[in-house]
Amino acid sequence: MFSQVENCGEIRAAKIIKIQQMTATPVVIVGGGINGISTFRELALQGIPVVMVEQGDWCQAASGALSRMIHGGLRYLETGEFSLVKESVQERDRLLKNAPHYVHPLRTTVPIDSWSGGLINAGKRFLRLSERPARRGALIIKTGLSMYDLYTRQHGSMPRHQLNSQRATKQRWPDFAGWVKCSATYYDAWISQPERLGIELVNDAEQANPQALALNYVKLIASDGETITLQDTLSGQPFTLHPHVVVNATGAWIDRLNSTLIPGRSAKKLIGGTKGSHLIVRHPRLLAALNGEMVYYENQEGRVCIMFPWFGNVLVGSTDIRIDNPDDVICEADEQRYILESLKFIFPQFSINDSDVLYTFSGVRPLPASDSTLNGRISRNHSLILLPPEAGRDYSTLCLVGGKWTTFRRFGEQAADKVLNLLGEKRRVNTEDLAIGGGKNYPADEKMADWVQRISQQTGLGNARISQLLTRYGTAAADIAAFMTLDADSPLEHFPEYSRNELRYLIQHEQVQTLEDLLVRRTPMAIGGQLTQARVSEVGKLLAAELGWDSASSAQHLQTTLSRLASLHGLTGLYPTHLNEGPLHVSNE
Incomplete structure (x- = not known):
């Protein structure tokens, strides 16, 4: 990651100075994924002077590699995790209400190959007598x-499910495989x-509590x-x-962090x-076939897969x-083949x-340690593990294990309540x-x-x-529109759907420290398949001007960004001296 930054911005510098002046702080949260962020928000709203640090960018790792679903946990019924389903449904609907600008209902179809298949094996899985995956028939699904x-x-508040006959299924989904005998539809x-x-x-x-400080690109060492x-990690300070x-x-x-916090101990x-x-x-034909819906299906081996429309793709x-090293995981070539074969099924x-793949992304699900031989059997529920002070460590350590995007608010609430109890404080805000954010006072359709x-x-x-x-x-x-009109503005030359002042607002108000932050996480430019070499270069120059980088630093950062886009997301391209307007392509090497 780019290390020589001359000017990280006045806001960031002021935060670092404020932290340096602290002699003690009640709570330090390490990790700026969605669960750490949720805990930070919960504690900040209670008036706690909490500090949160993240070694990369917010939601950079697993929290940025989700399936983009906010789901009620239908498949957790099969493993008997009824409380998780209940919690997921509650939190899904809260997000539909509290974040209507980003969270939307999704009609979902489940293709089915038989009426009674899988009954015996489903019973064994529910009773923990078998871990063997098997296809599920209509009776089980219903x-x-x-x-x-x-x-x-x-x-x-979602509509009830429907079971569709073979004729109705073929009428709606004429391109389904011949093995599909019927289907079910429900909403997530x-x-x-x-x-x-x-x-x-x-x-x-941070706006609710000036004593709450969050810093990305800060690592506990x-x-x-x-x-x-x-x-x-940007300045080395x-x-x-x-x-x-x-x-x-x-x-x-x-x-890994626990081993740092408790050195020399197992x-x-x-x-x-x-x-x-x-x-x-x-793939325009596939996009047209989906027509706004998700297909939630089992592949050849019985593993659940998904596909749904995404920014025109x-x-x-x-x-x-299973994976042991979570650093910079990527979608390997055999995984891409597996996913495409499942789609063709x-x-x-x-x-x-x-050649139809525009972008790949991969992350490590932080599941609890398990001896299960089948990954799908490992619980997606969350838990809190408290490590109280002991010889050689004066502070308590609260570990957030597991969890999923849908239930982040509830998990953060539970973690914050545990911390409040340790501090002798009480909750003030629910x-x-x-x-x-932008879900506040969001207008109804009419x-x-x-x-x-x-x-x-x-x-x-x-x-x-x-x-x-x-x-x-x-x-x-x-607020963004008002900011954009403060000074003369103009569309980007190579990406006129965005303007220079729009991106300046994101840089100045959303802790943007790298070009990757802007392309991958503050905007959907990368995942939307919208990047060209010229666009990357133009946005890079704008960012460099905002953060005060010299030409050598800017060129180095651009090279680093292009390398990371290629290695982490399958995007390859030439350096800016050989610009063209074609899209960056997926590397199959």
Whole structure:
């Protein structure tokens, strides 16, 4: 990662100075994925002076590699995790209400190959007598969906499921494989920009509590039992804190951080992560066939896979592979072949090849350590492991194990309540009905045109531009539009859908430190398959100007970014001296 940065911004510098002046802090959260962010928000809203650090960018690792689903946990019924299903349905519906700018209902179809298949094996799996995967027939699926409807009626608001005959299924899905005998439909939800929701949670917390400080690109490097040593990875500058509680929210890195916090001691293994890889595919026929729906299907071996529309392309996934080293995981060539073969299993008439893959992403699910021989049997539930002070370590360590995107609010709430108890504090603010970022005062469909017209009149920007900003940022579009009109603005030369001041706002207000932050996490440029070499170069120059980099530093950073885009996401291209307007391609080497 780029290391020589002359100017990280006045806001960042002020935060570091403020932390350096602290003699002690009640809570330090290490890990800026969605669960760490949620815990930070919960504690900040209670008035706690909490510090959160993340060695990379917010939601950079597993929290940025999710399937983009906010789901009620239908398949957890099969493993008997009923409380997780209940919690997931509740939290899914809260997100639909609290983050309506990014979380949307998703009609889902399940293709089925038989009416009674899998009954015996399903019973064995439920009773923990077998871990062998098997395809599920209509009776099993209908039973599960009926139970799911029960939870939805009690704790949610989605329509009930439907079981569709072979004729109805073929009429709606003429391109399904011949083995499909019927289908079921139900509703879940999806999230359009999860990384943006993460940064909105951070900003909401800091705005609510000036004593709450969040810094990305800061790594915990040592502990002497009383203090912890942090290092700004951009400048190399170290500083120390004396915490009362350390929250280990590093996900797949939990065991590694614990070994740093308790040097020389053998700690119990808490994490047994599995890697999940996904593809973004450009295929107009497949996109048209989906027509806004998700297909939730079993591949040849009975593993559940998904595909649904994504920014004009199709998101397809995923894999589930045990992995020991969570650093810079990538979608390997054999995983890509596996996913494409699974896709062809349901749509055999479509020719979908490596050349149709625009983007790949992969992350490690922070699942609890397990002896299960089947990864799909490892619980997706979350738990809190408290390591109380002991000889050689004065502070408590609270480890956040497991969890999934849908339930991040509840997990953060539980973690914060545990920390509050350790501090002798009480909860003041409940977040169940608290809107997030651009979801605040989000207009209903019938009032959206009035909202757009009002902001257009206030800023002088056209209705179409305000509507575009509303889609991207929710009601935060009002502040962004106002910022954009403070100085002369112009569209990007190579990407006119964005303007220079729009990106300047993100850089200045959303802790952007690298070009990758801007391309991959603050905007959907990369995952949307929208990057060209010229666009990357132009955005890079704008970022360099904002952060005060010299030409040599800017060129080095651009080279690093192109290398990371190629290695982590399958995007390859020439350096900026050989620009062209074609899209960056996936490498199959």
